Amino acid sequence: MIDNPTFAWPALLLLGAIHGINPAMGWLFAVSLGLQERSGGAVWRALGPLALGHAGAILSAVAAATLVGRVVPVGGLKWIVAGLLIALGLRHLFRHRHPARGGMRVGARDLTVWSFLMASAHGAGLMALPFFPTRSLGPATPSGGHADHAVAAAGVVPDWATGLLGSGLHTVGYLLVTGLFAWVVYEWVGLRLLRTAWLNLNVIWAGALILTGMLTLVL
Amino acid sequence: MQRMLPDPTFYPSPTLAKEATPETLAYVTLLTTGQNGKTDALGVIDTDSKSPDYGRLVGRIDFPQGGNELHHFGWNACSSHLCGYAPNPHTERRYLIVPGTHSSRIHILDTKPDPRSPKLIKVIEGEEVARKTGYAFPHTVHCGPDGIYLNALGAPNGDGPGGIFMLDHETFEVKGAWEKDRGPQNLSYDFWWHLGHDTMITSEWGTPNMVKDGVNPELLLAGKYGHAIHVWDLKSRKHVQRIELGEKEQMVLELRPAHDPRRAYGFVGVVLNLDDLSSSIFVWHMNETSAEWEAKKVITIPAEPADAEDLPPLLKGFGAVPPLVTDINLSLDDSTLYVSCWGTGELRQYDVSDPFEPKLSGSVKIGGIVNRTAHPSRPDRPLNGGPQMVEVSRDGKRVYLTNSLYSPWDAQFYPDGIRGWMVKLDASAPGGISLDPNFLVDFEEGLRPHQVRLQGGDASSDSFCYS
Numbered sequence: 116m117i118d119n120p121t122f123a124w125p126a127l128l129l130l131g132a133i134h135g136i137n138p139a140m141g142w143l144f145a146v147s148l149g150l151q152e153r154s155g156g157a158v159w160r161a162l163g164p165l166a167l168g169h170a171g172a173i174l175s176a177v178a179a180a181t182l183v184g185r186v187v188p189v190g191g192l193k194w195i196v197a198g199l200l201i202a203l204g205l206r207h208l209f210r211h212r213h214p215a216r217g218g219m220r221v222g223a224r225d226l227t228v229w230s231f232l233m234a235s236a237h238g239a240g241l242m243a244l245p246f247f248p249t250r251s252l253g254p255a256t257p258s259g260g261h262a263d264h265a266v267a268a269a270g271v272v273p274d275w276a277t278g279l280l281g282s283g284l285h286t287v288g289y290l291l292v293t294g295l296f297a298w299v300v301y302e303w304v305g306l307r308l309l310r311t312a313w314l315n316l317n318v319i320w321a322g323a324l325i326l327t328g329m330l331t332l333v334l
Numbered sequence: 335m336q337r338m339l340p341d342p343t344f345y346p347s348p349t350l351a352k353e354a355t356p357e358t359l360a361y362v363t364l365l366t367t368g369q370n371g372k373t374d375a376l377g378v379i380d381t382d383s384k385s386p387d388y389g390r391l392v393g394r395i396d397f398p399q400g401g402n403e404l405h406h407f408g409w410n411a412c413s414s415h416l417c418g419y420a421p422n423p424h425t426e427r428r429y430l431i432v433p434g435t436h437s438s439r440i441h442i443l444d445t446k447p448d449p450r451s452p453k454l455i456k457v458i459e460g461e462e463v464a465r466k467t468g469y470a471f472p473h474t475v476h477c478g479p480d481g482i483y484l485n486a487l488g489a490p491n492g493d494g495p496g497g498i499f500m501l502d503h504e505t506f507e508v509k510g511a512w513e514k515d516r517g518p519q520n521l522s523y524d525f526w527w528h529l530g531h532d533t534m535i536t537s538e539w540g541t542p543n544m545v546k547d548g549v550n551p552e553l554l555l556a557g558k559y560g561h562a563i564h565v566w567d568l569k570s571r572k573h574v575q576r577i578e579l580g581e582k583e584q585m586v587l588e589l590r591p592a593h594d595p596r597r598a599y600g601f602v603g604v605v606l607n608l609d610d611l612s613s614s615i616f617v618w619h620m621n622e623t624s625a626e627w628e629a630k631k632v633i634t635i636p637a638e639p640a641d642a643e644d645l646p647p648l649l650k651g652f653g654a655v656p657p658l659v660t661d662i663n664l665s666l667d668d669s670t671l672y673v674s675c676w677g678t679g680e681l682r683q684y685d686v687s688d689p690f691e692p693k694l695s696g697s698v699k700i701g702g703i704v705n706r707t708a709h710p711s712r713p714d715r716p717l718n719g720g721p722q723m724v725e726v727s728r729d730g731k732r733v734y735l736t737n738s739l740y741s742p743w744d745a746q747f748y749p750d751g752i753r754g755w756m757v758k759l760d761a762s763a764p765g766g767i768s769l770d771p772n773f774l775v776d777f778e779e780g781l782r783p784h785q786v787r788l789q790g791g792d793a794s795s796d797s798f799c800y801s
Contacts (some may be wrong), residue, residue: 138421139421143418143421144418144419145418146418147417147418147419147800148418150597150801151530151596151801153596194428197767208800216569217419217420218419218532218568219419219529219530219531219532219567219595219799220531220532220569221419229339229419230666258355260775284356305349306350306800307342307346307350309337309348309423310340310342310345313339313340313423314338314339315336315337315338315339315424317336317424318336318338319657
């Protein structure tokens with residue numbers, strides 16, 4: 116719901132990087148797999164599937180919004196996204212729940228599914244949604260006259276190409292930070308850091324969800 | 335209530351947990367026997383050696399009822415909350431989950447704001463446990479990465495199967511039975527896991543009907559009590575393998591997997607061998623080449639000859655006192671195993687740096703069916719009961735013991751009536767243990783101590799995802 120791509124693309128990249136900081140989004144899992152196998156290779160191997168799962172979560176939120184956008188009027192979608200963001204934020208604030216389906220003997224597929232579920236449960240896709248540029252949809256074909264085009268042209272719902280590009284950028288930001296954190300903690304910093312530096316991001320995350328929800332309404 | 339930084343009692347690895355400061359308080363379940371008008375309780379013991387109340391009961395929370403048969407208990411959350419796949423580190427280690435094995439009631443106690451005076455905040459009735467899980471006679475409590483795990487000895491009618499169920503670690507809501515496929519498993523006693531291998535291990539005692547009235551000699555001699563352990567997939571909740579320990583091995587109790595999540599082995603105690611009344615310790619381990627789990631007996635503790643007149647009726651015919659190994663504990667660095675010989679009145683310390691070649695490194699005698707060894711602080715007073723629940727501090731330097739096992743067994747092996755005590759031992763590196771002469775807690779008549787939990791965690795309260 117941001118109209119300016121020159122702002123939207125860096126914003127999505129940055130948001131991906133911010134998601135990557137959260138230990139619950141995967142870098143810590145990668146570190147623990149590395150320690151379990153006593154191999155830095157295990158850390159690196161985890162990154163691809165983690166990124167894939169995260170990208171999947173963003174894309175599905177975009178796809179859902181696109182589909183809903185076809186039937187719901189512009190103003191309505193804004194309210195739906197904002198309402199969901201604020202509700203999810205409040206829920207995270209009062210009761211932090213996330214799927215705990217995981218383990219230490221995991222293959223690429225398990226990791227992808229885990230990352231997808233974790234990102235989805237934390238509302239990562241929902242949080243990214245308002246940052247997707249909508250002007251880049253381009254002018255709706257003037258002669259089109261289809262209802263969905265009309266909605267798209269109204270500048271709320273990203274089209275598929277924009278959705279893919281935006282999700283990709285977001286995932287690049289996520290992957291860079293996830294990889295950096297995993298590598299630095301695994302190779303240099305060590306586990307002791309977890310005891311003293313692991314700030315409760317749930318509260319900040321919940322705040323970010325609520326704030327994004329509010330901004331969605333204002334922007 | 336969520337913290338802004340992780341609970342300071344959570345440690346990523348057992349190695350880091352060894353750095354924890356010494357505990358200043360210990361919690362101990364105190365159970366009443368029969369109808370003496372008393373209710374069960376949780377006792378709070380001062381373990382701060384600099385405190386004027388060191389080695390004394392400084393708090394006691396009476397439960398609404400007696401006769402719950404309090405047994406084991408545990409925390410709502412622990413170091414497993416740091417696990418990378420289910421991070422939840424800002425939950426507090428705060429609530430004690432105290433099940434009653436006979437009543438099936440689960441008591442939730444809040445150790446804040448005053449850790450010396452926990453408050454009972456919730457009681458889950460046995461009827462609710464039965465309705466939601468199909469289980470009764472709850473036993474062991476472990477805090478897992480994704481919630482509180484408990485197990486139960488059997489079904490509400492007192493038969494099998496026993497199994498695992500879960501509580502939500504924030505609301506304490508009872509969730510359903512855990513198993514998706516229990517395979518041939520029927521008997522239950524203890525459970526724990528290898529988080530690094532997504533594997534749960536369970537042991538076998540007997541169904542509630544087989545144990546609630548004490549050891550049944552007919553069932554015992556027929557080899558009907560448990561003699562196997564079970565391996566489960568922690569993720570799929572399915573039975574993977576049954577490991578037979580031998581039909582003569584009766585009552586397979588406490589499980590102590592290596593704390594290091596990379597290590598795929600652990601120790602389990604067997605109470606009685608039918609041939610010679612010995613107790614034993616088995617090691618289970620994953621065979622690296624076949625990926626199958628195996629078990630091997632690594633310690634045998636023989637029965638000691640005794641005069642029939644010194645023995646309770648159940649043992650008179652045997653002319654020997656069995657060691658009755660009924661609890662074991664493994665130090666956080668996986669190097670030292672403590673073995674409680676409740677019958678002979680001895681606590682043994684083994685160097686298990688090589689788990690397949692344990693070396694006896696220390697021994698302390700106290701209590702015992704025949705010996706009744708006194709504590710150094712009261713050499714004139716013979717003690718009954720014997721080393722039973724054994725708990726080790728996180729740094730491995732202090733060991734706590736209580737003397738009551740399970741009231742139906744207490745009555746059979748110590749028919750004169752157990753007088754409850756708790757003692758502390760000092761463990762010195764590289765080996766050796768000795769009783770602390772300043773630490774003998776003498777509980778009032780009719781209150782018997784069982785499991786001990788140390789404030790902030792101990793060697794059987796936490797599990798770890800990082801080695």
